[in-house]
Amino acid sequence: MNAARAVAVAVFRESVRDRVFYNLVLFAVLLVGTSILMGQLTAGQDVKIIKDLGLAATSLFGLFIAIFVGINLVSKEVDRRSIYPLLAKPIRRAEFIVGKYLGLLLTLAVNVLVMAIALYVVLFMLARDVAEPIQRAWDSPALDPALLKAMALIYVNLAVVTALALFFSTYSSPILSAIFTLGVYVVGQFNADLKHFDRIVDAPAAIAIAKACYYVLPDFSKFDIKLAVVHGVPVSGSYLAATAGYAALYVAALLFGAIVIFSRRDFK
Amino acid sequence: MTRVTAGLASALCLSGAVGLHAAQDRWLPPAVDRPGLLYVRSPEVIKRAALGYNGITADVYWIRALQHFGEERLSQPPHVRSYALLYPLLDLATTLDPYFSIAYRFGSIFLGEPYPGGPGRPDLAIALLRKGIEAQPGKWQYMQDLGFVYYWHLRDYRTAAETFQRAADLPGAPSWLRPLAAVTLAEGGHRAASRALWQQLAQSEEPWLSSSAVLRLSQLDAMDMMDAWRLAKRERGVAPPLPLDPSGTPFVLNAAGDIEVSRDSKLFPVPGQIQPPR
Numbered sequence: 428m429n430a431a432r433a434v435a436v437a438v439f440r441e442s443v444r445d446r447v448f449y450n451l452v453l454f455a456v457l458l459v460g461t462s463i464l465m466g467q468l469t470a471g472q473d474v475k476i477i478k479d480l481g482l483a484a485t486s487l488f489g490l491f492i493a494i495f496v497g498i499n500l501v502s503k504e505v506d507r508r509s510i511y512p513l514l515a516k517p518i519r520r521a522e523f524i525v526g527k528y529l530g531l532l533l534t535l536a537v538n539v540l541v542m543a544i545a546l547y548v549v550l551f552m553l554a555r556d557v558a559e560p561i562q563r564a565w566d567s568p569a570l571d572p573a574l575l576k577a578m579a580l581i582y583v584n585l586a587v588v589t590a591l592a593l594f595f596s597t598y599s600s601p602i603l604s605a606i607f608t609l610g611v612y613v614v615g616q617f618n619a620d621l622k623h624f625d626r627i628v629d630a631p632a633a634i635a636i637a638k639a640c641y642y643v644l645p646d647f648s649k650f651d652i653k654l655a656v657v658h659g660v661p662v663s664g665s666y667l668a669a670t671a672g673y674a675a676l677y678v679a680a681l682l683f684g685a686i687v688i689f690s691r692r693d694f695k
Numbered sequence: 696m697t698r699v700t701a702g703l704a705s706a707l708c709l710s711g712a713v714g715l716h717a718a719q720d721r722w723l724p725p726a727v728d729r730p731g732l733l734y735v736r737s738p739e740v741i742k743r744a745a746l747g748y749n750g751i752t753a754d755v756y757w758i759r760a761l762q763h764f765g766e767e768r769l770s771q772p773p774h775v776r777s778y779a780l781l782y783p784l785l786d787l788a789t790t791l792d793p794y795f796s797i798a799y800r801f802g803s804i805f806l807g808e809p810y811p812g813g814p815g816r817p818d819l820a821i822a823l824l825r826k827g828i829e830a831q832p833g834k835w836q837y838m839q840d841l842g843f844v845y846y847w848h849l850r851d852y853r854t855a856a857e858t859f860q861r862a863a864d865l866p867g868a869p870s871w872l873r874p875l876a877a878v879t880l881a882e883g884g885h886r887a888a889s890r891a892l893w894q895q896l897a898q899s900e901e902p903w904l905s906s907s908a909v910l911r912l913s914q915l916d917a918m919d920m921m922d923a924w925r926l927a928k929r930e931r932g933v934a935p936p937l938p939l940d941p942s943g944t945p946f947v948l949n950a951a952g953d954i955e956v957s958r959d960s961k962l963f964p965v966p967g968q969i970q971p972p973r
Binding site: 476478480486487566613617620647648651654657 | 743751754794899
């Protein structure tokens with residue numbers, strides 16, 4: 428797996444060179460700017476809104492990186508023809524795919540980690556000036572460690588999106604891969620509707636297809652615990668573990684699929 | 696064209712656009728009083744369209760509700776105050792984020808506020824709070840607020856007392872809620888009982904709630920002052936000089952020669968002073 432590690436490090440370095448981390452500056456400006464404005468606009472809900480904004484921005488920025496960097500992971504190598512010397516080296520195609528995936532995952536991990544730190548810093552600054560009795564009336568403390576649970580599931584969510592983008596990019600153009608990934612992501616948000624399709628449709632075939640889609644497509648709503656965490660609603664460790672397990676299996680399935688497709692591609 | 700020239704040209708064009716934009720705002724005001732628009736009114740649609748970003752979308756609708764309420768409340772004639780979007784905005788915010796406590800609690804205060812200070816719709820305040828109770832049945836604060844709407848806006852003291860009692864039965868409810876239910880039932884409609892209710896809320900840890908309670912207490916003081924003025928008028932046979940209300944604004948005489956809170960006062964309107972347009 429040394430080859431996969433080398434590929435992963437190369438992907439991470441490339442994302443640094445491509446200024447992917449510039450989004451962190453934007454994130455920090457957004458959070459600080461909003462925290463200054465919020466006190467004037469929101470009737471004392473600034474901490475809740477900063478938490479909502481921080482988590483939403485972490486998820487959204489990560490989503491853009493996962494999709495738009497993910498779809499180019501393979502196609503860029505092919506377009507630049509750098510795939511030929513690369514595959515001529517002692518590296519298996521499976522290692523190449525896994526390395527690419529882990530490299531982007533590392534980039535996303537740094538991204539989410541820095542955003543989490545920035546969010547806690549802004550929340551600390553906001554809470555510092557608020558009297559203790561007022562803080563007691565909040566649904567959850569400003570520096571609630573449970574925010575990390577939401578961050579963790581955002582990261583797990585991004586890991587699945589990255590695997591999807593990589594899977595599609597092994598056989599499709601970047602634009603189509605982006606459309607497919609976004610499409611699956613959007614449908615994955617509506618999974619509950621697919622499950623209850625029989626409530627609005629009477630055709631057994633359509634219901635069966637909807638049910639199949641419900642089980643086969645990734646259920647992205649599982650990873651969304653942002654509201655619960657912001658309002659101090661407990662999220663159990665078993666839920667986190669089961670959701671992470673579901674994501675790990677789904678990612679593994681996508682990576683194996685990507686390896687199969689990529690192994691069959693002819694680069695002559 | 697050199698890079699410096701292009702940069703200067705870009706900056707020049709941008710400042711021209713900004714200047715024109717500002718000039719338009721100053722010298723060419725909009726010809727019509729544009730009504731507020733809410734393109735999506737279906738909570739179910741917006742919930743799906745939010746794509747999992749429910750919390751932040753709820754915040755946006757909450758801020759819009761605050762702005763809508765503030766804009767209408769501070770608007771001057773010939774604009775006719777209308778709070779038509781207030782309930783739909785609050786409904787969207789609370790559907791997206793069912794735990795959005797302040798949207799239920801502050802929202803119900805906005806909705807119940809008599810016209811023109813608010814829409815004067817205690818029925819919608821009740822609907823909003825009931826939605827909150829359905830989402831979080833154990834939240835005694837919603838039940839307490841519901842009791843206040845029945846007490847203050849609808850003068851339905853029996854239902855108010857029952858609601859306070861139900862709030863008192865919930866886990867974590869403060870000890871003063873149970874005697875409050877008894878006082879409400881025994882002395883409903885009495886200003887002293889009302890004052891007791893607001894004094895409890897004035898001690899709330901939520902700044903917006905305590906400031907609202909302080910305003911209500913000032914309104915009660917103003918009502919006491921008006922009663923004292925009427926009594927003095929009856930006893931002396933002539934109208935005494937008009938005093939200042941607790942906010943420092945002079946009381947005024949209405950068309951019938953009776954004392955009332957001025958429209959310029961921040962206490963306007965006190966309960967029963969004005970009815971919303973139908």
